Amino acid sequence: MPKSLHKTLVSWIGGNDLKAVGHEPAGPIWSTLKNIQFDAVKLLYAYPYEQVAPYIALLECHTDIAIEACEVSLSSPVNFGEIYLAVEPCLARLASKGTEISILLSPGTPAMQAVWILLGKTKFSAVFYQSSLEKGVEKVRIPFELAAEFVPSISVISDNKFRALADSRVPINAAFDNIVTQNPSMLLLKQQAQMLAERHVPVLIYGETGTGKELFARAIHNASPRREKPFIALNCGAIPEELIDSTLFGHKKGAFTGAVADRSGVFQQADGGTLFLDEFGELSPQSQVRLLRVLQEGRLVPVGSDAEHPVDVRIITATHRNLMEAVAGGQFREDLFYRVAVGVLHLPPLRARQGDLSLLADVVLKAQGGQDSVFLGKKLSAEAKKIILQHPWRGNVRELQSTLVRAALWSAGVNITGAELQQALFTMPEREPELLNHDVSQGVDLNDLMGELAAHYIQNAMAHTGQNKTKAAKLLGLKSQQTLSNWIEKYGIEQ
Ligand SMILES: Nc1ncnc2c1ncn2[C@@H]1O[C@H](COP(=O)(O)OP(=O)(O)OP(=O)(O)O)[C@@H](O)[C@H]1O
Known part of the structure; x- marks a missing residue:
């Protein structure tokens, strides 16, 4: 044929x-x-x-x-x-x-x-x-049809509109004003979030804790056609397994001990609006199955009830875990991942947002002044700003906020001095690397430990150089490619 x-x-x-x-x-x-x-x-x-x-x-x-x-x-x-x-x-x-x-x-x-x-x-x-x-x-x-299920209007969104939205000159919707940034990759993320806001697609937001995932989720909701309806946020990681069904889908009076009255779940509370499921990667496999079914069928049944309720919510999920890895490792359902990971946003940690520290610090202090007169008019001295710029923030905007509030509380005058800021900083003790933590009294295998260390750095150097042994040897301070091969052979390092 x-x-x-x-x-x-x-x-x-x-x-x-x-x-x-x-x-x-x-x-x-x-x-x-x-x-x-x-x-x-x-x-x-x-x-x-x-x-x-x-x-x-x-x-x-x-x-x-x-x-x-x-x-x-x-x-x-x-x-x-x-x-x-x-x-x-x-x-x-x-x-x-x-x-x-x-x-x-x-x-x-x-x-x-x-x-x-x-x-x-x-x-x-x-x-x-x-x-x-x-x-x-x-x-x-x-197992779903995007065009039919999520974006019925896809055919009327012209390429020009898509291109215009992708173009960074598009004015940012006021809903995104709360997201303070002058960092180019964050500005782009604001544009992308705005594109997603206009369309009824599920959004998955990746980011370390306190990087602004909920802030983005709220902004997407406020810029979306659902803005007049509720925005409900739920931290999936904070709900005990036995309560997750009733928290998500609601329950009837008497459905279980302690269910003294009918209660609606977050899906019903968010009806017509947006449901933000934070720490989504922490859902147990059983909860993943039940949630997937509700998302697939567009209907839910409260615990202890026979009646089905239609579901009309936009789902925004957030996680700090690499869900692709969790899928590959079998801890997260692939079908659920693809259902929620249509629009994906990766929020960089604070330490990677060049230009944002100083700006955020000023905005946070000003906002605090609006909430409590103790903070009114407080400013950072040049020395305090320098300390902020040099501090290795672990990624968290919340950490910056609370440090500034502490420093402002303790500062005697209008200007927060360097010493006052230094005093407000919590410094985390460095964790000793595992490799140095073995108990010699129990005996250690030095050869094994050397092999572990060598494997770690050799594999990293090989990955970094696209498996180029000559370049990797140079990075590792070894004389030649042959010396590197000898190390690989001696410690049986997998490549
Ligand atoms: N770019 C930003 N501009 C202004 N405020 C910010 C920004 N990013 C984060 N924040 C503030 O930092 C705090 C933490 O943000 P948010 O709760 O959105 O983080 P998160 O990633 O959802 O945290 P978690 O993972 O712990 O739930 C909030 O008070 C938020 O307003």
């Missing part, structure tokens, strides 16, 4: 693919090409050409199918707007030739995966694959 369609695999080139250079090709792309028959492969990459060229050459030696690789310039691998603008024309060109598009989801960042799913499930009808060491290459079943 003649082939009617050209079957093309499309993928970003990821770090695990590049590791293959110098050996047999490995990584998700090669595994997929080995296992599934395609007519062509189209690869996008945001790594420097020098790093990618040897990989492509290696692939070409091992396969006869046509390989086309295309460099994409991204200011950040999580920039949704830029990723969209790179990916959309590529898929459009393939679709216009009648190509059967298959997308490999594994390589790339969660933002890249989210854009693949958005486009591959809406504008272009694509088949999805993923490849992992544990499960090999699999076709991915994405």
Whole structure:
């Protein structure tokens, strides 16, 4: 039978693919090409050409199918707007030739995966694959229709609108004014959050504690068409397992001991509005199943009741855990992950937000002045600002806020001095590394410990240099590539 369609695999080139250079090709792309028959492969990459060229050459030696690789310039691998603008024309060109598009989801960042799913499930009808060491290459079943279930108006959102929204000159909605920043990556995140606010898609916010996940969630709600309806926040990690069902879905009087009256759950309280599920990664496997069912069916049954209630909430989830890793490790349900991880935002920790410390400090002090006259007119002296800029904030805006409040409370005059700020800082004791913590009286195996240390740094250096032994040896202060190989062999270090 003649082939009617050209079957093309499309993928970003990821770090695990590049590791293959110098050996047999490995990584998700090669595994997929080995296992599934395609007519062509189209690869996008945001790594420097020098790093990618040897990989492509290696692939070409091992396969006869046509390989086309295309460099994409991204200011950040999580920039949704830029990723969209790179990916959309590529898929459009393939679709216009009648190509059967298959997308490999594994390589790339969660933002890249989210854009693949958005486009591959809406504008272009694509088949999805993923490849992992544990499960090999699999076709991915994405058990929902984005266009039908989440974005009924997708067809009326024109490319121009999407492009305009992706363009950083779009004015930020006032709902985002509370998010104080002058850091370029945070400004972009505000733009992306605004894009997501306008559409009824679930949002997943990653970030260390106190980085502003709830602040973003509230801003998304306030900028969305649901702004007049409730915003309900729930910390999933703080609810005991036996109460999670009734907290989420409500209960009938008498459903269990202590249920003295009917009570609505957060889904009902947030009806028509937004439900923010913080510490989402902490939900137990049982709760994950029940939540998934409610999200799939759009209906819930309160504990102890027979009556079904329709669910009309927008879900925003937040976590500090890497959920992709939790999915790979089997602790988090993959189907639930894909259901909530449509719009993904990664909030950087405070220590990575250049330019924000000083600005935030001023805003926090001013805001505190509005709440309590004790703080009115308090200012940071130049010395206090210097200490703030030099302090290794662990990532947390809350830590900065409470330090400033303490310093302002203790300061005698209008100006907070350096000494007053220093006094207000809590310094965390450094944790002694495990490696130095063994009890010698119980005996230690020095060779094992040396091997552990060597493996840690050698693997890091190899990853950092794209598996280039000469460069890695240099980074580790070793004489040559041969010396590095000797270490690898001596301690049996896996690469
Ligand atoms: N960019 C910012 N501008 C102004 N305030 C901020 C900013 N980021 C965080 N904050 C403030 O820091 C505090 C912590 O923020 P938030 O509760 O949103 O963090 P979170 O990531 O949800 O924390 P957790 O993970 O602990 O729940 C809040 O008082 C918030 O207003």
